[in-house]
Amino acid sequence: MSDISDVKALVFDVFGTCVDWRTSLIDDFTKWSKTRGINADWTALVDGWRAVYAASMDEVRKHPERGYKILDTLHRESLEKLVAQFAIQGLTEDDLQYLTLGWHRLHAWPDTVSGLTRLKKKYIISPLSNGNVALLTNMGKFAGMPWDLILSAELFEHYKPDPETYLGAAKLLCLKSGQVMMVAAHNNDLKAARKLGLKTAFVARPTEYGPHQKYDFEAKDNWEIVAKDFNEIAERMGC
């Protein structure tokens, strides 16, 4: 725990913290598949897709010689494997593109936009996400999140929790790490941020993984802020 009065910018994890990716994707694909006449267990596909997310970024981390791949590319590669594995029939190239870009069409949790709007009056607000710049930009517009700028792993060619992401964000903002607060629903994200001197705020999103949620029901350390939602963070930050 430390003084938060120097904070000038709040940077947000996005998937799970700002948006409900699971419900958004399942609802989107279920509705879309009816018009397309494609049959699949979309809930299983979405859960399977997210389940291989960390491993797909690990591959990038382990093989720098292959060059950085943006998250849209990782999502597409994982999707193709899952489509084969689940034996989903009848998908065209356009369909695969539509599904991949589902990650650009995620809905915010009910408190996200109001909390961000309050925080924006006094602080710089930005995502700091593994999503690529276009994904985060499109999602920001889709969900109405009023970002001041878009900070993405793509800008640093490193995925969180690599230090380059947190330190790179502070550097681009011309701020010291202690002037930046990381907001996340994931304890491991905050642990990595705090190690580098960033301030930390936790908000639980206990339904992020639906019935499969195993972690992050509560704060696992004495983060500077532990709040029930973004409006409570705004309140604690004097907005």
Add this chain to the structure above:
Amino acid sequence: MSDISDVKALVFDVFGTCVDWRTSLIDDFTKWSKTRGINADWTALVDGWRAVYAASMDEVRKHPERGYKILDTLHRESLEKLVAQFAIQGLTEDDLQYLTLGWHRLHAWPDTVSGLTRLKKKYIISPLSNGNVALLTNMGKFAGMPWDLILSAELFEHYKPDPETYLGAAKLLCLKSGQVMMVAAHNNDLKAARKLGLKTAFVARPTEYGPHQKYDFEAKDNWEIVAKDFNEIAERMGC
């Protein structure tokens, strides 16, 4: 001239195109200097500062081995030379910092915010400026410009009109260059953008340089859009 119906994003030159840097700085410094008791010809300082802008970026371009320097750093270095040249007395370190950050506190032209607000509903809008990320972020908040993201020369470690800036912007947006429209009050910026396939929009800002304006009173080529202000651009783009 070519079809603009594929445009998905408009990227804006900022200094001169979106904001009136000259009047903003002169007014800011004149007011501030009275409270600080510092005497100087602020109009001459501001004009002199902008006059060395292109040369300061040329130095970065010519000496890649020295590493990229952000615009805040170039502004500060130029300021120190001008303060000596103009023999301005009594400036502390805090004062030099205040003056340098004057470039973060620029006011928009009267049509800028309303035009951007209209365009934002249908398109991605972003600066594409030689200002660094923090400068553009702070200026966006100060002037109320509702950017979706901040695209800066800093992200590409190249200053406009280097091709890396225009192409880098399109790449981060996952768009083809023809899906991006460059908006500027400077014909040379548009010329560089068009050469790389971007669409172009010109708006004259005939008072940008005050009595010293020599160029850019009018469009010098058949840019896709030639408009009197940002609201006319919005109208032409169907907003």
